[in-house]
Amino acid sequence: MEEKFDAIVVGAGPSGNAAAYLLAKAGLKVLQIERGEYPGSKNVQGAILYSDALERIIPDFREDAPLERHIVEQQMWVLDDESYVGSTYRSAEFNKEPYNRYTIIRAQFDKWFSKKVQEAGALLICETTVSNLIMDGDRVIGVQADREGGAVYADIVILADGVNSLLAKKAGFHAELDPKDVALAVKEIHFLPQNVVEERFNIGEDEGVVIEMVGKITQGMMGTGFLYTNKESITLGVGCMLSDFKMQKTTPYALLEQMKEHPAIRPLIAGGEMKEYTAHLIPEGGYKAIPKIYGDGWLMVGDAAMFVNAVHREGSNLAMTSGRLAAETVIALKEQGKSMTEANLALYREKLDDSFVMKDLKKYKEMPGILHKNPQFFTTYPELLNRAAHSMLTVDGVDKKSKEREIRRNFMAKRSLFGLMGDAFKMWRAFE
Amino acid sequence: MIKVENKLFQNRYKVDAGHPHISIRNPDLCQNECKSLQCTVCCPAGCYTEEGNGKVVLITDGCLECGTCRIICSEFRNVEWEYPRGGYGILFKFG
C-alpha cells in the first residue's frame, strides 16, 4: 500500500479521533492507524467526559454517544484507615440540560467516536501497530506499520499514540519517561443492578456521583483514588506516581484490594460482580515535563504530549482539544499552501498557548514538584484531619475547648508551626 | 496474599503465542546487579516473578500493556519493550 495521504494519525483514542475527524471533515485525505482490535480495546479511563471539549468538535454528540450518567454530585474524601472526612457538592444546577459532565465507558465511547471519524471520511485501519516513523533526514515523511508492505506516506504525521509514545522515543525526539512524571492507575468495574446503584448513591435515573479520594489508601505514596457511578456498574481505582511505587513493597493490586476493603468503600460495591481489571499510566508531570510536541512533518497530541491536568483529573478533554488544534493547524497551513515544516507548525504551539490546555498546565506548573517533596499531604494531614473530626464528634464529656487544644497539639507534634505555615503557603502558591 | 490471577481471569486476551512483546535484555543483571527487583513489585499484572535465587522470570501472557516495567527499570534499562503485534494482547471490554 505505497500510498500518499494528506495526514496520517497514529492512534484512535480521544486525541487521535478529534484530529482525524476534523481533518477528514475539511476534505483532507486521512489515514488513521490503531493497534487494537477496535478503537478503545487498549484504552483505560475513569471515566469522566467533559462535554465542552467534545461539543466543540461534535456539537450534537448527546444524540447518540454512549453516555452513562450525568454528574450531579461531587464528593471529596480524605481517608484514614478506618474513617474519612469528606465534602460533598450537589446541585440542582447540574440537573439542567445541557449537562456538563458524564461518566462513560471508554471502550464503548471510543468505538462511537471512531464511527464518526469514519463517517467523516477518514480511512481507519485497526489491528495494526506502527513500528517506526519513516524519516527523510530530520523530517517525518510517513510511518512503517507491522504488516506486509506497511510503509505509508503523508505530508504530516500526527502522533496520538498515548502516554508511552514509543514512536517519538525511537525517532529520538523524546527521552524515556521519568518515573516521577507518570502515575500508574489500576481499576476495576463492578456490575450491580441499576436500581441498586441509584438507591445506594441516592440518585435518580441517569444521575451520577463522583468520589475523589486522598489519604491512607495510597499508603503514603503521592496519588489518589476514585469511584464513579455508571448506569449499571461502579468503577473504582487508585493511582500513584511510579517514582513512589518504585520505592516500596506494595503491589498495585494489593493497594486496590486494600482500598476496596476500606469500611467506607466496601458497602458501596457490596454484591457487585467484578468484570474487568485494568491498568494504565497517566502522564502527570505537568507543564515542566511537556516534551517537544512538533517538528518537521509531525505533531503530537494528547497523553503523548503530557497534556493531563492531574489536579482536576482532566485528560480526555485536553486530548480532544489538542487534537482539534492540531487539525486546525494542518488545515490552515494547507489552505495557505504552506508546507509542514517545524517553523510553520509553530502555529500549533501558539494555538495551544492560547487555549485552556497550556493556560491550566502553566497555572499548576509547581504542583507536581511540591507534592513530590511534601509527602505529608498524603500521610500526616489525612490522619490528623480524621483524628480531629473523630475527637470533635465523639461526645465523651470532654469540653470542646480542650479538644481543640489537643487537636492543635497533635498537629504541632507532627509538624512544627513553621512546617504547617510553610505547607499552607506552598499550597496557596501552587493553586494561585 | 492477593492473587492477581483472579483479577486477570476476568479479562480478555488474544495471546500471540511464541511472540512475547517484552523481554529482559540481560538476565544476569537482574540476578546479580539489580538490588530492588522492582519489576516484581510494580507490575500490575504480576508478570515478573523472582525465583528465589534472584533469577527473574517474565511471562507476558497477562500483560496489561501499561509500560510500568520499562519505565521503573531506570537504573539498568534492562527491559526490551514493544507493543504486541496489531490485534494481539489485552482486549479491554470496558476500559
Ligand SMILES: Cc1cc2nc3c(=O)[nH]c(=O)nc-3n(C[C@H](O)[C@H](O)[C@H](O)COP(=O)(O)OP(=O)(O)OC[C@H]3O[C@@H](n4cnc5c(N)ncnc54)[C@H](O)[C@@H]3O)c2cc1C
Ligand atoms: C485510570 C484513569 C482514569 C482517568 N480518568 C479520567 C477522567 O475521569 N477524565 C478525563 O478527562 N481523563 C481521564 N484520564 C485520562 C485520559 O484517559 C487520557 O488523557 C486520554 O485517554 C488521552 O487520550 P489520547 O488519545 O491522547 O491517548 P489514548 O487514549 O491512550 O489513545 C492512544 C491510542 O493510540 C494507540 N496506539 C499507541 N501506539 C500505537 C502504535 N504504535 N500504533 C498504532 N496505534 C497505537 C493505542 O492503542 C490507543 O488507542 C484517566 C486516565 C486513566 C488511566
Ligand code: SF4
Ligand atoms: S527492575 Fe530491571 S534489572 Fe531489576 S530485576 Fe527487573 S528487569 Fe531486572
Ligand code: SF4
Ligand atoms: S507493561 Fe505493565 S502489565 Fe505488562 S509486564 Fe510491564 S508492568 Fe506488567
